[in-house]
Amino acid sequence: MTWIRTGPAAAAGVLACAVLLVVQQAWFLGGWGGPEVSTLVTDATYIPLAVVFTVLAVRVAWSKRQEPRTRRAWRVITVAFACQLAAHCSWFIQSHVTHVSGYPTTADYCFLLFSPLMFAGLLMLPGQYRRRRDRQRLALDALIVGAGGFIAIWYLLLGPILVAPGMTLWERSFTAALPIGDLLLVLAMSTALLRRHQPEVPAPVRLLAGSIALTVAADVSYSWIQLHGGFSGGSWPDLLWLAGCFLLVVAADRQYRRPRRPAPRRRDRNAVFILPYAASVAAYLLLAEQSSHLPLDPYGGMILGAAVLTLLVMARQMHTLRDNREMAVTDGLTGLANRTLVSERLDQVAGQPIRPGRHTAIMLVDLDRFKPINDTFGHEAGDAVLVAAADVMRAVLRGGDLAGRLGGDEFTVIVQDLPSPQTAGVVADRLLEQLRTPVIFGEHVLMVGASIGVVVRDDPYASGETLLQQADTALYAAKRAGRGRFEYYSDVLDTKARETELRHAVANDELVVYFQPAVALTTGVLRGAEALVRWNHPTRGLLGPGAFIDLAEETGAVVPLGTWVLRAACREASAWRAAIPGAGALRMSVNLSPKQVAQADLVQTVEDILAETGFPADRLTLEITESVILQPDPPTISRLQALRDLGIELAVDDFGTGFSALSYLRSLPVTVLKIDRSFVTGIADDAEARSVCEAVVHLGGAFKMSVVAEGIETAAQAAALIDMGCTVGQGFYFYRPLPPAEATALVHRQFSMVR
Template identity: 85%
Template sequence: MLTWIRTGRTSAICVLVCAVLLVVQQAWFFGGWGGPEVATLVTDASYVPQALMFTVLAGRVAVSKRQEPRTRRAWQVITVAFGWQLAAHCAWFAQSHFLHTTGYPSAADYCFLLFSPFMFAGLLMLPGQHRRRRDRQRLALDALIVGAGGFMAIWYLLLGPILHAPGLTMWQRGFTAALPIGDLLLVLAMSTAMLRRHQPEVPGPVRLLAGSIALTVTADVSYSWIQLHGGYTGGSWPDLLWLAGCFLLVLAADQQYRRPRHPAPRRGDRNAVFLLPYAASVAAYLLLAEQSSHLPLDPYGGMILGSAVLTLLVMARQMHALRDNREMAVTDGLTGLANRILVTERLEQLAGQPVRPGRHTAVLLIDLDRFKPINDTFGHEAGDVVLVAAADAMRSVIRGGDLAGRLGGDEFAVLMPGLPSREAAGAIATRLLETLRMPVIFGEHVLMVGASIGVAVRDDPDASGETLLQQADTALYAAKRAGRGRFEYYSDVMDTKAREAELRHAVADDELVVYFQPAVALATGDLRAVEALVRWNHPTRGLLGPGEFIDLAEETGAVVPLGAWVLRRACQEAAAWRAETPGADPLRLAVNMSPKQVAQADLVETVQTILADTGFPPNRLTLEITESVILQPDPLTISRLEALRNLGIQLAVDDFGTGYSALSYLRRLPVTVLKIDRSFVTGIADDPEARSVCEAVVHLGEAFKMNVVAEGIETPDQAAALIAMGCTVGQGFYFHRPLPPQETAALVHKRFAPVS
């Protein structure tokens, strides 16, 4: 049976059949068809398939590996309880319509009684989160309040009358009292299970179990009351409640099986759940008031009224205390904004809502610029003043339904639901930037602050709150890199992980291409060398320059395989030119090498392998390194560079003069070429300071017996000035732009091919 019902379609059919049976029975009851005997037969017959289905479905949950072990153990006990229900309904149907037995208590009554203790144990075994001792005590008190309220109702309706009912033997009296006590245990266990939820919301199966028990207890109390006041007959109105409760058990077992092992959190309903103890207290006092209505006002009425009012006031005071505790738990103590806990909760709530056209949800992540220098220079007190001022500024800008929170340090978040457009988020971000660009008075000091903002607009309905926050953080990082004091929208292009994977795929799928920029003799224009420059032939964005992806490659480490690929492809192309044009032997090839490549332990072996595979001679190769490599070289770096130099490879310092080069290291490192950065060449014709720097680099190269190459030459005046300084080699748009491999091959052939 369990194997047959494992498929989702089969279990759905079973649930549908049970629903049809319930509707038929309800229609039969309200239609009054067939007389009392037929109504009793239809009702009793409806129980058996319902009980069979919820027992089988519960057994499916009890053996399912999809469930957590604790959940599985709890449902194993619940399945036993359901089994007693099935036995009870089968026995009742048999004894009512075939055996015609009338003894009390019957076999069916005993089976019904056994349902309660097993169900009680199973409900208490349902998993909940680990709790502190104080939380467990509070949970027990809440459950006992609910149980006490239920006890008062059951005592008034059943237990009291049972003790004085005539014509019952001691055993029958005790058995009759045991049934409502079992119901009281179920109320106690169900309230415990609902209050001890392990998710922000009460899980759906637990809700259905609670609804079933509520209907069952109501029907049991009604049945016992009818028995005490005239006798129960089958097919009467308590059967409507029992059958509805059975159908809820079917739904609960089916939904528990379908429930994911780790369901995504949804918006909680904790307020409704925590009202259970208060609702039970109010119900108990209403019952007490109804029973004491015939008593004289003096003294009983005033005392009962005073007790009820006093209890209600204590309950109201406790609810205020709970709200105050909640606010303290989710509020940042310094700024009064929401803290990370509340921001995270609200984010998950917003992420659980459907995406609607014309209604957008945005997350703004804000980081204060220049906060650390203020904190370090003037102390934490000044930093606190800045944070409080920033919080006040945010309150003055955001809308009434928005939530501003401090995540920690100088990082803030603003959640904005229900925006009319994506651009509205940018407009609010702009106002925040203007408001946060403010002076803050601290004693005699005026502290100037600002902010950078990352904006993530929710477009993907499956994106979690954590994902939205990560997207806003990515956009914030992009805003900082772009110069701070601005905001950036998140886009997939910013996704570091996705872009890294895309970049690595580009290397593997041969989407990269190497361009070559010629370097010439400044005096004659003769071709001396070519520098390899990588481009990305992106399938959707077109040809991308290195500025679009090299920084990402450096950050993620993808620059190591990327750099090896560029070196191999450049050597292949240059080796082909040498083979096709014998006169091109003097041409040098320059390839850039990142600091991460220099730090690789197998650098020398990688370069040797590439040269051997491509056949390019090492004495015609120049590897260009940045100033960061020569600033603080460790012994291993020096040994790698010396090993490359021993192979005959020349080493050049690229963009020389833009960093903080230590001249002492130039003497220690095997560097033979200095490249003047284009930023100095740009103003060489009319800026005396730029001219002085260039001239100093040229003389420095002569002092260290190094060759000097100028980059970024764009005008004849710049070339003439460099020649006057003594610089002999240069490259730039004035001579050649970077050329694709085919055009570079044609240029090499034109310059070096022998004249026929």
């Protein structure tokens, strides 16, 4: 069915229908060609319109873009449209080809089938979950509209049909069935509108409702004309039917183009909200018009009193609904908006287009030191602080801005139509300044402050919930920075977004491994290299580990990242060994994070990488931090021993900076100590630093471990380490971390002459 899926073809069909409708209306109003030609043109116009709206409905009913419930509903609507198509074709044939007369005809039967099918399709359209009480209220509202429609249809059609002379029982029953079908359409239309599937009534539903309104008006007119002399094609009710057909065309096209999860918009509370009341008023107006000839005593006063009484009850109900609405969206303590209204306003903001020069800011305000006040002075004092904070927000914000309380001591502020993002900071500063004002509670002066997270909306696709989460992220950053301040949201603050970005970097090879050579201190000959990860960020450039390793540790992304680094380092070292025979003696050192060590499959992962890359286990050194050797659990000891059994050496990185217990150095299978750069820095001219560093070197010797010094930056430091007995070191004095190409070139220079 690809022939009905093309967007340009559908748009052309809608445009052709619009042009055809304009031509027919002009033809009718101009009275061109006489009654017979006008009738022919009018009856012929129905057929292409019906073909287009039926084809477009089929496209919707079988489109995977629609939800399953929507597709099921539109399949029933499509059958109703097909009945319309059959009715219009049949009417044209019997009127202009076969000239068959009589009543009812095939066309009348097809028109009659349209009503119950359309009724069922509209009721099948999906709506949001409703409580039992909401469903009952919806049913009552729809029945009010239906009752008003029944009064009008009874007066105009059903009553006269039941007493009309010269009709057979079948003709009378069939004629009465047409307005009853229209009454079903009125019920379905009011139900679909009042249901409010989304925060607003969807455009396709509004278009279907408009088409039904025009169709019902035309049907009533048609039946009235039939009762009073007979209907002929080309009459003014055709203008209403044709307009209704065009709305069906547009409704089917809009439904197909409607997103599966459309962005929320402002709630539709105008005509839909007053629909039951409008139906009641219309019914009373009709009753008043028909009873105008009755005597005032007793009917006039009674009817007038009943109408006034009903209107007063309606006004009272609307007042009650408004009060209930205010109670439902207002925080009882502070009088600010509650979470419900804040969520609604955030959804409205998220659904609005972003206009240049007009900015919207969402602020999350959290009171500092609120819990101690509650705990020390009681909840009444806490309530006084919350009320004072609410008063501050009312004083600072403009009339159209919204301040709401989410719960506890957390508030939300929504400020719209700001001239620049920086203006949001000005508002936040004013709030912070005013919220520092002491609160007098009895004999106590309560000092309060606040922290604020600010997000200026710049993503047209971010939902209201996302905006609130971003403001919360900025608030957390403000608290970490010392409280009593505000922070703007940015992607850098968003841990989840950065975690996703980091995992994406691992999956898309945005990481690169640099290699810092380790050398024999006495000769400068290469002994090995340490693999150090860098992030070749697509927008921020080359990032060192300080920009993302902490985040990786915090989120757990360090596990796949560490696996990637180990694989890349072993692959590069294997390439050196294959290309340069003398490089076979080089060791490769790779860091393991504590989270990697805690993985149950660590040993299997390392074995798989060694098998995949062909790098020998006895040339690999895995570096662990002191936190791993501090009170290690039995599974950790078991995994480390399994790695040693493979021939892999284990090194304690940055030794001396933590709180490692010497007893664990004896029990753990550690073979290398790496002296942290902080101990190396002052050894050339600081006797105390030299003594500490020398003690670490001797400690390694006592435990029969190799010792590697890090952070060597001068010749004096290297000489001092040699005097202590340290044999291997690394640092900027020898080599900086090198990218893969430069590291490969260095290995070539060192070992290409070795045979």
